[in-house]
Amino acid sequence: MNLTVEQLKTIRMGLNKVPFSNRNNVLETINVVDGLLAEHGLKFEMEAQPKRKYERGTRYEYVFNPIKTA
Numbered sequence: 001m002n003l004t005v006e007q008l009k010t011i012r013m014g015l016n017k018v019p020f021s022n023r024n025n026v027l028e029t030i031n032v033v034d035g036l037l038a039e040h041g042l043k044f045e046m047e048a049q050p051k052r053k054y055e056r057g058t059r060y061e062y063v064f065n066p067i068k069t070a
Helices: 005-015 020-039
Strands: 042-048 060-066
Touching (some): 005 020, 005 042, 020 042
């Protein structure tokens, strides 16, 4: 079964919201999906968004950035 990049992105975002009731399986699955994304040159990251006036907490957006090679 071949998954598209968009399907891998959706899976990775969904895994980020899964509770760690069975921590080892979830982390193992995250590592596999991250490896598949890396094959396509993408890395899943959280980027902090600018705070609004009087906002206490930091908001984050999940993005897929290209992997930079040296």
